[in-house]
Amino acid sequence: MKQKELLYTGKAKSVYRTDTKGKLIVEFRDDITAFDGGKKDILAQKGSYNAEVSAFIFQYLEKNGVKTHFLNMIDERRMVVRELSMIPLEVIVRNIAAGSIVRNYPFKEGTPLKPPVIVIDYKDDSRHDPMVNDDLIVALGLATTTELKKLKTVALEINRLLSKLLVAQGITLVDFKMEFGRQGRTIYLGDEISMDSMRLWDKKTGASLDKDVYRFNKGDVMATYNSVAGRITGKKSVKNAGKKQR
Numbered sequence: 001m002k003q004k005e006l007l008y009t010g011k012a013k014s015v016y017r018t019d020t021k022g023k024l025i026v027e028f029r030d031d032i033t034a035f036d037g038g039k040k041d042i043l044a045q046k047g048s049y050n051a052e053v054s055a056f057i058f059q060y061l062e063k064n065g066v067k068t069h070f071l072n073m074i075d076e077r078r079m080v081v082r083e084l085s086m087i088p089l090e091v092i093v094r095n096i097a098a099g100s101i102v103r104n105y106p107f108k109e110g111t112p113l114k115p116p117v118i119v120i121d122y123k124d125d126s127r128h129d130p131m132v133n134d135d136l137i138v139a140l141g142l143a144t145t146t147e148l149k150k151l152k153t154v155a156l157e158i159n160r161l162l163s164k165l166l167v168a169q170g171i172t173l174v175d176f177k178m179e180f181g182r183q184g185r186t187i188y189l190g191d192e193i194s195m196d197s198m199r200l201w202d203k204k205t206g207a208s209l210d211k212d213v214y215r216f217n218k219g220d221v222m223a224t225y226n227s228v229a230g231r232i233t234g235k236k237s238v239k240n241a242g243k244k245q246r
């Protein structure tokens with residue numbers, strides 16, 4: 001398969017056309033950003049850690065009956081995916097109160113949320129991804145009521161599967177973000193599931209094992225990504241652990 005022209009550049013990934021109809025290539029770059037792009041860096045190997053974890057998780061979810069856009073990897077940072085018409089929503093599932101819901105609502109950080117809380121944001125950087133409710137989503141024509149119901153059921157099933165996978169590695173899935181897209185009438189999980197889109201805490205120590213390490217200067221970001229990637233995929237220490245950050 002040949003990589004063709006650049007279709008889209010996001011904050012940390014680039015999407016390319018290919019010479020095969022219905023297939024795209026997603027390249028995970030080494031860019032890392034936080035606070036709506038207010039903080040930015042390039043960290044060597046970051047893209048490959050996220051690609052590796054995303055690929056592993058997509059394959060695990062597929063094995064467990066979840067439809068994802070993942071097809072195969074070309075190299076350590078390029079993934080072949082199904083071309084989807086993306087739904088501009090960020091579907092977030094929260095198992096423990098942390099991050100923006102602690103800032104915006106009277107939750108104490110660390111409070112378990114049972115049942116898990118689903119929060120949906122409208123994906124639009126210029127509007128700072130505002131939270132939307134079911135009525136707004138339908139009124140904006142972003143999804144039908146039936147699709148919304150399906151999105152929420154799938155999101156909770158993914159949360160159940162992912163929590164189970166991670167807890168076996170001593171990792172608590174605090175919350176995470178998903179994006180979905182359509183091919184025909186079928187809805188697929190798209191985008192990525194990685195240390196950039198999950199909030200992970202070490203079960204024993206409570207230490208952050210995700211992008212919060214970068215957001216809040218909690219330590220060596222790439223050493224953390226390297227070690228978490230190893231724990232999630234079961235592969236021992238990948239690449240240049242703790243390599244000096246650029």
Ligand code: 5GP
Pocket residue numbers: 090092098099100101129175176177196197198199211
């Ligand atoms: P929060 O709303 O607390 O900032 O984020 C909740 C969860 O969703 C976190 O795991 C966070 O990483 C993820 N998340 C929320 N918005 C975004 C986003 O725009 N991009 C990415 N990659 N993850 C997000």
